[in-house]
Amino acid sequence: MTHTVLFFAQARDHAGVSASALELPAGSRVADALAAIRAxxxxxxxxxxxxxxAVNGELVSRDASxxxxxxxxxxxxVSGG
Numbered sequence: 327m328t329h330t331v332l333f334f335a336q337a338r339d340h341a342g343v344s345a346s347a348l349e350l351p352a353g354s355r356v357a358d359a360l361a362a363i364r365a366x367x368x369x370x371x372x373x374x375x376x377x378x379x380a381v382n383g384e385l386v387s388r389d390a391s392x393x394x395x396x397x398x399x400x401x402x403x404v405s406g407g
Contacts, residue, residue: 327352329396331363336402337377341367350392356381357388359398376403 329348333341348362356379364374378385380399381392392398 327354327394329359329392329398331359332397332399334399334401335404337370337373337400340369340373342369343367348398352394354392355388356386356390356392356398359392360388363400370400373402377401378403 327350329350331346331348333344333346338344346366348359348366350359350362360374360377360379364371378401379388380386380401381390381396383397383399385401
């Protein structure tokens with residue numbers, strides 16, 4: 327199945343793109359997607375442990391399943407003052 331991955335802030339900077347397509351088998355989980363994203367964009371490796379992931383606009387855990395045709399958003403931590 328094809329999913330859309332959106333990269334924000336530092337994730338976009340490290341990946342060098344703002345969005346990409348990701349092919350995953352049916353029944354994949356967020357952790358599977360992150361492993362595939364790591365393989366496709368190795369420069370993201372330092373951030374992957376710190377990213378929040380949203381699937382179809384909802385923050386999810388790494389063990390959450392990914393529905394067909396989902397949009398995944400990689401959200402780096404935000405700091406401010």
